[in-house]
Amino acid sequence: MKVPIPALTFDFAGIELNRRQGLSRQLYQTLRERILDGRLSGGTRLPASRDLALSLGISRNSVMRAYDQLYAEGFTESRVGDGTYVALLREKSPAAKKLSTHLSTGLSPGLSTKPLIMAAESSNNVIHSTAMHTLDQHHLRPPKSGLPRAFRTGVPAFDLFPFDTWGKLHAAFWRKPGLQHLGYGDPAGEWRLRELIAAYLRTSRDLRCAPEQIVITNGAQQAITLCAQLLLEQGDVVAIENPGYRAAGHAFGVAGARLQGMAVDDEGMRSPALGDSGCKLAYVTPSHQYPLGVTMSLARRLELLAWAERNQSWIVEDDYDGEYRYSGAPLAPLAALDRSGRVLYVGTFGKVAFPALRLGYLVLPRNLVEPFSRRRAVDMRHSEVGTQMVMAEFIAAGHFQRHIRRMRRAALSRRDALLAGWPQELAGCSPMIKPVAGLHVTVAVDTLERETELVAKAENVGVEVAPLSEYWLPGSETPVDDRAGLVLGFAAVPEADIASALGRLRSAWRV
Structure with a gap:
């Protein structure tokens, strides 16, 4: 049955087109907007393409292309021998009749006429309130972007990275990539890179692991998030250093865990009590505690491992800057002492190369590799192949070890300047x-x-100094004044910039 055609006419007054841009696209967008906001009601007959082209002073082809796009997206309908009309909703149900009434009164069904920015402002209200509450409690501040300043934390001397060498390796790979690398990759990561990481850990950390135990990640943060997603259930307790790396705590908190702050002293984090079976996981930075900088003693390491083995709990070991030790070789990680398969070791290339690389890895107990790979495949299939293959060649050709030595020397020199x-x-x-x-x-x-x-006076003179108080968990029992301190990164900028920043600080602090 034909729907009666309302006596509605098309008013093209006010349509202005910029002749330096695509005319058909502009016309399509203008008509679409008028349909959505109700200025063109359902059943309105559009002018013949020839007439509209003549009125607007454009070609008929431009009008026809705009009409075709509107028709393809369902905004208009064509009636044989009778022209093009703004689409009417078919009345097949009470709900459809109600929507049709909205159309006939000039309102598009279910669409807000508020500006887009106003809709965006209310986005938090349409997300499940429990999820938003969790996110509000465990969110990350946007990281500092742009060129690093003194004394930004967490940033290596990436001004010293051999970009020429990296660029040549990158170009060589993409000039003729193997076809086997262009499909979907292994979610655990490229095999050659995993082999080289395993060999590097054996020689540099005395961590004996097989390539099969390694899963490549997009940086250390994704590795920690995977641990939170797969090892924890809602309400599980996680022992975490306090003060400590807040981003790790956020990852566990978003997964639904309850954070139990553990005191840090000269021997590192205190271990949960040996009989504490209520704690499911412990997160630690034993080689160089963040942010206090202490090294976990052997006694504490053995105590923590005994706790995990007895209670069938997990330890996530974050070795975020293990390459930087200024006397002797890097320390063997906690994972090298593990004999019961309870430690998950997190490594990253971001502190040796540069943070934007977003390349890290997990060394897992063998029984966890398959579920971690499956979980990662659900999120993002696999990491970008070019970065993995170029890093593999970078390591295999010896550039990685040379760069580590150079970075260690530079960090030592910049430390001494501070x-x-x-x-x-x-x-x-x-x-x-x-x-x-x-x-x-x-x-x-x-x-x-x-x-x-x-901190405020330093910021006023363009110097970044992080307050230690922000590394503590909310509600910590430690007195507020005992949480105070300054955290300064010394590797981000050259010695001359360090000297300049120190001069400005002396002036601002009136030393």
Whole structure:
């Protein structure tokens, strides 16, 4: 049955087209917008393409292309021998009749006439409230972008990366990539890169693992998130260093875990009690605790391993900057002492190469490799093949080890520049200790008020100093003033920039 045609006419007044841009596209967008906001009601007859072209001073082909696109997307319908009309909703149900009434009154069904920006502002209200509450509690601040300043934390000397060498390897791979690399890859990562990582860990960390135990990730953060997703259930307890790496805590919190802050002293994180079976997982940075910089003692390591084995719990070991040790070889990780398959080792290339690389890895107990690979495949199939293959060649050709040695020397030199120029008699602060590892140093401050003052004055002169108080879990029992301190990264900028920043700090702090 034919739907009666309302006596509605098309008004093309106000249609303005920019002749320097695609005319058909502009006309299509204009008509589509008028249909959506109700200015062109259902049943309105559109002018013949020839007439509209003449009225607008454009070619008929431009009008026809716009009409064809509207028809293809269901905004219009064609009636044989009678022209083109704005589509009417067929009345097949009470709901359809109600929507049809909206159309006939000039309102498009279910579409808001509010500006897009207003709809975006209310987006939080349409996400499940429990999920939003969790996200509000465990969100990450946007990382600092752009060129690093002194004394940004978590950033290596990526100004020293051999980009010429990397670029040549990258071009060589993509000039003639093997066809086997162009389909869907192994979600655990490219085999050659996993082989080379296993060999590197055996020689540099005394961590004896097989390539089959390694899963490539998009940086350390994805590795930690995978651990949270697969090892925890809603309400499980996670023991985490306090103060510690808050991004790890956020990953566990978003997975539904309850965070149990563990005190950190000169021997590293205190272990959960041996009989504590209520804790499902412990997250630690034993080689160089973040942010206090202490190394976990052997006694604490053995105690933690005994706890995990007895309670069938997990340990996630984050070796985020293990390459940077300034006396002797890098320390053997906790995973090298594990004999019961309870430790998951997280490694990253971001602290040796540059953070934007987004390349990390997990060394897993053998029984976890398959589920971790399956979970990763659900999220993103696999990591980008070019980066993996170029890194594999970078390691195989010896560039990686040479670069590590260069980065270690540079970090040591930049550390010494910071120590030489630091105002050791700064009021309200303890003297700066000499870090023996890592890319940052922490200075204790007497009160939270003094910490806030020093950080604000540093920011006013363009120097980044992180407040130690932000690394503590909310609700920590430690007195507020005992959480105060300054965290300074010393590897991000050259020695001259460090000296300049220290001069500005002395002036701002009136030392």
